[in-house]
Amino acid sequence: MAYSSRLRQAVGEVRKSFDRAGIEMADARFAQHGKHDTDPDAxxxxxxxxxxxxxMALAAVAHIVCSSMGLRCGAIIVDHNLQKGSGDVAAEAAQRCEVLGLNPVMVRNIRVQETGKGMEAAARQARYEAIVDKAxxxxxKAVLLAHTEDDQAETVLIGLMxxxxxxAVSGMPERFNRDGVLFLRPFLALTRAQTTGICEDLDIDWWDDPTNGEYEDRATVLPRDFPLRSRVRHSLLPYMQEFNGGNLKxxxxxxxxLIRADKDYLDSQADGVAKRTVSCESMKGVAASYGAVQSDDVLAVRINAVQLSHEHESIRWRVIVRALSILDIxxxxxxxxAIDQLIMQWHGQGPVTLPSCYSAFRKNHVIRLCQDS
Known part of the structure; x- marks a missing residue:
């Protein structure tokens, strides 16, 4: 079949994402003309x-690209059990992926536990855990996520809020690693209208999540009991686009x-400074440098305030955040x-009270982060 322009672009974006991630052809014969069967252990x-x-558009395009490179292409569908009939939705998605030729296709059934950060965040955490485990x-080699340019614009606005x-405005990265699994977002340059068109081109059915506000008789402004992303998508962004008079998304x-490139540079600089200025006290009483000990084995974190005081405030703040994250604060x-004040304007003041019964206390040139007990 002749590919539409949007389908050709989608194929190109997946190929570029694979190239940037170092995912190569499984065998040299796939660079030659003709049909070649993918090896069962590819x-x-x-x-x-x-x-x-x-x-669904990504599943179809990924299968096309993987087949041309001698790679196997599979799918994982996570059933969160948060909506009535979610099992049927998951089963239908799996069947559509199988019809497209993806293999293996599997459904993971999970139970989402509220952790105090909202059900949306809890569902996302549980979903990633299930995907990482199966991967x-x-x-x-990688797990592909179908976030689009529309999702990226919504993420930026939510970050600002x-x-x-x-x-807050750096959006979602095109590539990231989570618990040893590589995740790729090859569709960040495609719009939701394009993915809809790709499904229409390939005669693929899809399911619209009702909590996303995807129904024809919806009001102009979604009720506040809809998820924030849905209200940004259907109420805020359309208004801003009309006000702006251009393609704001x-x-x-x-x-x-562009902002993410700046963020990545600052993060790399902060990582280097953290290795010089942050150390950990393990449960076994052994001191270790930043990044060299598991967080569940850390008793306290030390920051060399004198060394860190010579850095720019944007680097200092990032290093402080890294120190706090070691203890999951x-x-x-x-x-x-407030911790930065202990570094730059210390005059003997008392400790900074932190969440989860932690505190930050400076003595001489060292700031120690630990639980109050």
Whole structure:
């Protein structure tokens, strides 16, 4: 069949994503003309599929690309059990992936436990855990996520509402590693309209999640009991696009890519400084440098305040956040700035109180982060 322009672009974006991630052809014969069968033990790429239009389009395109490179292409569908009939939705998504030719295709049934951060965050955490576990079991080279340019624009706006600084507007990375599994987002340059068109081109059915507000008779403004992302998608972004008079979604997504380059540079600099200025006290009483000990074995974290005082504040704050993250302390910007005061304007003041019964106390040139007990 002749590929539409949007399908050709999608194929190109997946190929570029594979190239950047170092995913190569399984065998030199796939560079030659003609049809070649994929080996049963060829490297495996998995698609995280919800059954929606974006992930169904990605499943189809990924299968096309993987077949041309001699790679196996599979799919994993996670049933969160949060909506009535979710099992049927997952089973239908799996059947559609199988019809497309993906193999293996599997459904993971999970139970989402509220952790105090909201059900949306809890579901995301449980979903990633299930995908990572299966990717490890199958020795997958990568897992593909179907986030689009629209998702990126929504993420930037949500970041502005919930946080501050360049991290808030840097959006989602095209590539990241989670617990030893490589995740790729090859569709960040494609719009939701394009993924819808790809499904139509290939005669693929999809499922629309009702909590995303995807129904024809919806009001102009979604009720507040809908998830924030749905309200941003259907109420805020359309208003802003009309007000702006241009393609605001594309502008937000492209800006986030430029900002992410700045963020990545600052993060790399902060990592180097953290290795020189942050150390850990393990449960066994052994001191270890930053990144050299598991967080569940850390009793306290030490920051060399004198050495860190010579760095720019943007680096200092990032190093402080890294020190807090070792102990899984979810501190606010107010806590970070208070610890920075212990570095830059210390005059014998008392400890900084942190969440989860932790505190930061300076003695001489060292700031120690530990639980109060």
């Amino acid at each position: 490297p495996l790429v998995m698609v995280a599929c919800s059954g929606g239009r974006d992930s 490890h079991n199958l020795d997958a 919930r946080s501050s600084g360049i991290d 594309s502008h937000l997504a492209q800006s986030s890519a 979810e501190a606010s910007s107010r806590h970070v700035q």
